[in-house]
Amino acid sequence: MSNPVDERSAGEIKAALQSNNQALAFAKIKECLKKANNTPLNIAVTGESGSGKSSFVNGFRGVDDSEENAAPTGCVETTTQVTRYPHPSYPNVTLWDLPGIGTMKFPASQYLTHVGFEKYDFFIIISETRFRENDVLLAKEIGRMGKKFYFARSKVDNDLQAMKRSKKNVNEKEILDQIKRNCIQGLQNAGVASPKVFLVSRFDLHLYDFPLLQQTLEEELPQHKRDVLLFAMPNISLEVINKKKKVFQDQISVYALMSAGGAVVPIPGASVGLDLTLYVSVTIQYMAGFGLDDGSLKRLSASSGVPLANLKSVIASPLALAKITPALISKLLLACTSTAALLAAEEGFRFIPIIGTAVAATLSYKVTESALQTFLDMLAGDAQRVFKKALGVDSSV
Incomplete structure (x- = not known):
């Protein structure tokens, strides 16, 4: 499994968070995500x-x-x-x-x-x-x-x-x-x-x-x-889609640790802002990896002969049918009652002396882990349905 964050980068992110440099932490996270996708x-x-x-x-x-x-x-x-x-x-x-x-x-x-x-x-x-x-x-x-x-x-x-x-x-x-x-x-x-x-x-x-x-x-x-x-690789089988999902799944804990580090910053909204930036970047990776971005779907339509509208008709997740933005991610998170409650609790605990930051970090880890797993499950399911549609296989079977 390729880890998107090496030891040195993790230390730099942690140092930026500890010094309340939110902008630098965001930049380092984006740099790590970009680097992970740039191995030639x-x-x-x-x-x-x-x-x-x-x-x-x-x-x-x-x-x-x-x-x-x-x-x-x-x-x-x-x-x-x-x-x-x-x-x-x-x-x-x-x-x-x-x-x-x-x-x-x-x-x-x-x-x-x-x-x-x-x-x-x-x-x-x-x-x-x-x-x-x-x-x-x-x-x-x-x-x-x-x-x-x-x-x-x-x-x-x-x-x-x-x-x-x-x-x-x-x-x-x-x-x-x-x-x-x-x-x-x-x-x-x-x-x-x-x-x-x-x-x-x-x-x-x-x-x-x-x-x-x-x-x-x-x-x-x-x-x-x-x-x-x-x-x-193109999605040539359901097995390939599942392999991609497994690699993405193995990386979730790393992103959750990033989120936990951001939760200790005692600035209102800082942790939420960091998490939304992270969610958007990772979700865009999921889209590209599963071939659900608009360019990939158009190419699949051309090569398979299945109209683009037909491929999109089997997509169930709102993530794959809209531009991935912090606003969209926030809307999906708040739509889930349990996630919304955890986010509110995390924001409140961060300002409690001594124990507050530790509890907030734990809650942030759980929210990120749950959110990314949910998004991954959604998009992997969409990828499987699109693959079957491109082959002319009844997705209900």
């Missing part, structure tokens, strides 16, 4: 000309091929130079569309130097048929230089459709198993030990091996990069 992750996507690299880049980013910021796709080679494609919601995550090695007059070692090998966290090598000599040479060179690589066999949906047109009774699992076996056998014969091959379709990321690819990347990345990958 650079993914290189390569392969031979026409293998589907650009489509994969778009699918991974949740972007439709027709969008303005999409990687250009086509029947001919469309990538002639290293091209950077930041994630639309997490700009610290970048997919790099590399020219096909078969289109450049470089040996594999020189190709890697040319494309800036050192900046990538891992490589995904894509082929639409079988992996060829250039793919193997590139994989061996990447491995020799100490980095991870994965093989993605693209457009498997096209293979299945072709088989269905030529045969009446088609066992999809058998066909997919055969495609994977052939890919693995070919790579092993060419000298690649234990190749990791994943069957993918740009238009059906929730099918085939893309979820397994996501799981494998998550397991093999360094700890501080895992959550970065998870939140940049």
Whole structure:
């Protein structure tokens, strides 16, 4: 779990609160939240000309091929130079569309130097048929230089459709198993030990091996990069949504401690102001992570073909249908009788000598813990319903 506040930052926040510098405490909290979302992750996507690299880049980013910021796709080679494609919601995550090695007059070692090998966290090598000599040479060179690589066999949906047109009774699992076996056998014969091959379709990321690819990347990345990958991933399954929720859930105690620290400041309204700033920042993170912000929903509508209004129709939380502001958060908190009572008690206890601040800090911790858990539950539920709606699944089932 990536902690949004390191020990040094926690000390700075505490010192600011103790010196009654509310503005500095707010600024430090915002800085911590921003820093937690800025760990870089650079993914290189390569392969031979026409293998589907650009489509994969778009699918991974949740972007439709027709969008303005999409990687250009086509029947001919469309990538002639290293091209950077930041994630639309997490700009610290970048997919790099590399020219096909078969289109450049470089040996594999020189190709890697040319494309800036050192900046990538891992490589995904894509082929639409079988992996060829250039793919193997590139994989061996990447491995020799100490980095991870994965093989993605693209457009498997096209293979299945072709088989269905030529045969009446088609066992999809058998066909997919055969495609994977052939890919693995070919790579092993060419000298690649234990190749990791994943069957993918740009238009059906929730099918085939893309979820397994996501799981494998998550397991093999360094700890501080895992959550970065998870939140940049499109919601390809309910399991991914639940994983995101778990990471957010594990961070709530840190935010609650921040809130408790602010409760000791003997200035009317200071604790409430600090908490509202915190709630707004964290809730916006939840929205982005679950793909419920307006930009993410529009991209999902474009890629899934489900009208935006239909996706929004299953959203139950007021948080996901309005701009997140202190006023909205305050309204939701005060609508809950028990939370409103705790807030009033916290404000009163802070001005009681000796024991008052300790009680206020405890109450503030409980209010923040409860509020963020409630908001998280709301938005995770919305994300699950939107995911099912995008797939055409009845959410009531």
